[in-house]
Amino acid sequence: MNPYRAFVDRIVVALSGLQAEGALPTGLDFSAITAEPPRDTAHGDIATNAAMVLAKSAGAKPRAIADLLLERLRADPDVVEGSVAGPGFVNLRLADGFWRARLAECLAAGTAYGDSALGAGRVVNVEYVSANPTGPLHVAHARGAVVGDALANLLAKAGWSVTKEYYINDAGAQVDTLGRSTYLRYQEALGRDIGAIPEGLYPGEYLKEVGQALARRDGAKWLERPASDWLPEMRGFAIETLMAEIKADLGVLGVHMDRYSSERALVESGAVDRAFDDLSARGLIYRGRLEPPKGQKPDDWEDREQILFRATRFGDEVDRPLKKSDGSWTYFANDIAYHHDKFRRGFADMIDVWGADHGGYVKRMKAAVGAITNGSGALDVKLCQLVRVMRNGELVRMSKRAGNFITLRDLLDEVGPDVVRFTMLTRKNDAPFDFDLAKATEQSRDNPVWYVQYGHARTRSVMRQALQAGIDPGATGAAPIGRLTDPSELALIRLVAQWPRQVEAAALAHEPHRIAFYLYDLAAAFHAHWNLGRDDPALRFVVEGDPELTRARLALVKGIGFVIGSGLKVFGVTPVEEMR
Numbered sequence: 417m418n419p420y421r422a423f424v425d426r427i428v429v430a431l432s433g434l435q436a437e438g439a440l441p442t443g444l445d446f447s448a449i450t451a452e453p454p455r456d457t458a459h460g461d462i463a464t465n466a467a468m469v470l471a472k473s474a475g476a477k478p479r480a481i482a483d484l485l486l487e488r489l490r491a492d493p494d495v496v497e498g499s500v501a502g503p504g505f506v507n508l509r510l511a512d513g514f515w516r517a518r519l520a521e522c523l524a525a526g527t528a529y530g531d532s533a534l535g536a537g538r539v540v541n542v543e544y545v546s547a548n549p550t551g552p553l554h555v556a557h558a559r560g561a562v563v564g565d566a567l568a569n570l571l572a573k574a575g576w577s578v579t580k581e582y583y584i585n586d587a588g589a590q591v592d593t594l595g596r597s598t599y600l601r602y603q604e605a606l607g608r609d610i611g612a613i614p615e616g617l618y619p620g621e622y623l624k625e626v627g628q629a630l631a632r633r634d635g636a637k638w639l640e641r642p643a644s645d646w647l648p649e650m651r652g653f654a655i656e657t658l659m660a661e662i663k664a665d666l667g668v669l670g671v672h673m674d675r676y677s678s679e680r681a682l683v684e685s686g687a688v689d690r691a692f693d694d695l696s697a698r699g700l701i702y703r704g705r706l707e708p709p710k711g712q713k714p715d716d717w718e719d720r721e722q723i724l725f726r727a728t729r730f731g732d733e734v735d736r737p738l739k740k741s742d743g744s745w746t747y748f749a750n751d752i753a754y755h756h757d758k759f760r761r762g763f764a765d766m767i768d769v770w771g772a773d774h775g776g777y778v779k780r781m782k783a784a785v786g787a788i789t790n791g792s793g794a795l796d797v798k799l800c801q802l803v804r805v806m807r808n809g810e811l812v813r814m815s816k817r818a819g820n821f822i823t824l825r826d827l828l829d830e831v832g833p834d835v836v837r838f839t840m841l842t843r844k845n846d847a848p849f850d851f852d853l854a855k856a857t858e859q860s861r862d863n864p865v866w867y868v869q870y871g872h873a874r875t876r877s878v879m880r881q882a883l884q885a886g887i888d889p890g891a892t893g894a895a896p897i898g899r900l901t902d903p904s905e906l907a908l909i910r911l912v913a914q915w916p917r918q919v920e921a922a923a924l925a926h927e928p929h930r931i932a933f934y935l936y937d938l939a940a941a942f943h944a945h946w947n948l949g950r951d952d953p954a955l956r957f958v959v960e961g962d963p964e965l966t967r968a969r970l971a972l973v974k975g976i977g978f979v980i981g982s983g984l985k986v987f988g989v990t991p992v993e994e995m996r
Contacts, residue, residue: 451464467504530982586679868983897971908941918931
């Protein structure tokens with residue numbers, strides 16, 4: 417249970433009582449009322465904005481409403497203190513027993529604590545990675561993979577029905593370039609001198625392996641054949657081989673897609689024509705001319721009549737062309753068809769995780785989704801900024817195999833998947849990120865991966881200490897948690913009780929990095945409390961001569977372990993039992 421959202425229900429009951437008494441008018445909209453922890457814990461446990469959001473429609477001053485509401489809420493047995501602050505916030509301090517009851521819920525649920533019905537089973541498609549199959553995944557793809565996967569896990573925990581999807585961009589000029597590059601390496605594998613890689617082809621040495629594999633399979637079969645024969649074969653073989661490598665790398669990272677969709681298959685199925693016909697039938701396609709961008713006329717500007725999509729009707733700056741001068745579909749037309757296909761498959765809510773270089777593409781794609789769903793759908797695009805790989809502050813050199821970038825596999829081999837996943841989530845997706853290999857593996861408070869994992873390991877260590885003292889840590893279900901009265905213990909319980917709220921808030925905002933911040937704060941509070949016990953034996957988790965208090969404190973420790981484990985599960989990170 418999210419105690420803050422649940423407390424909104426109590427506030428609404430109090431307000432309804434005021435309406436029944438005539439102190440407030442009827443017909444008020446309570447939907448914008450929130451209950452949240454105050455920024456300053458000295459102000460209490462819960463603050464509500466109810467008086468301020470109702471003031472205008474109620475025709476009363478916020479503080480006047482706040483005074484009435486506070487008087488009502490003081491009758492709640494869980495409210496021990498209250499005050500009105502600022503423009504009309506109502507601050508409440510709740511009884512210790514209210515928070516201990518939340519710990520009991522955590523102990524009963526285990527790592528399922530924080531699971532929510534907020535999403536109500538609504539379906540959502542999360543598409544991420546979707547790298548062109550022209551080479552191995554690099555570190556920027558890794559960030560998109562981790563953000564997308566953690567977001568999908570977070571939404572599932574919050575009650576959405578999630579489909580994880582990878583869109584294979586296997587149509588267009590880039591895969592023809594891949595086919596020609598593969599043919600060059602195929603010739604090289606058969607002993608021909610290919611010289612320097614021509615400008616415009618892919619130079620990475622990873623294609624040597626593709627060429628060699630094709631030569632082993634087909635021998636010299638394609639050497640004297642025309643390009644019309646060998647290009648489709650080279651292209652198809654390279655895509656299949658590189659996609660197998662991409663899937664293997666994602667598997668090592670712990671990313672497993674529910675669906676892989678092919679752009680080429682989509683186009684060949686007539687999906688672009690279907691989307692075009694659908695938009696045309698609603699008057700959203702027309703023939704016209706576009707002005708040069710930003711009032712300037714570039715050297716390659718072609719002033720011609722084009723087939724255009726009315727993107728401006730859905731918030732874009734200009735209408736967008738759907739066909740090139742040679743009559744073929746634009747990339748945008750294909751992307752419209754892909755999202756149209758998602759909508760036809762039942763996904764009105766879509767989330768795309770893209771690289772930062774696609775920032776200029778967001779508005780037109782949101783406009784397209786607004787059009788193809790007739791306003792009933794929504795697209796949220798999460799842009800992932802670039803990642804620089806550092807070692808002790810120095811930029812790490814490029815990968816020799818890839819040619820011009822560091823591969824995901826390089827990173828995984830260096831630090832492992834758990835470190836990659838957690839570290840990539842310690843910054844918001846749209847903030848630039850330096851991944852320092854040395855800091856990511858150091859054992860210090862400055863390394864959030866280690867610090868949070870150490871928190872989980874320490875909870876397990878406390879349980880082992882209890883066993884050594886002859887106390888069964890598994891018997892905490894009926895623990896006398898009423899014995900938990902120290903302010904530091906109660907502060908930890910309140911932090912544990914925030915977990916369901918953190919899950920819901922991060923899911924609604926589509927921001928999994930919030931979980932990393934919360935886990936770090938919880939681990940820090942736990943470590944600080946553990947250190948108190950080093951100086952004061954009365955605060956230790958295992959209290960000699962008081963097994964009941966020990967059982968109560970073990971219950972708290974177990975609850976902290978459940979929450980950290982639950983958060984790490986959202987991140988796809990394996991909690992450690994002990995630190996070595």
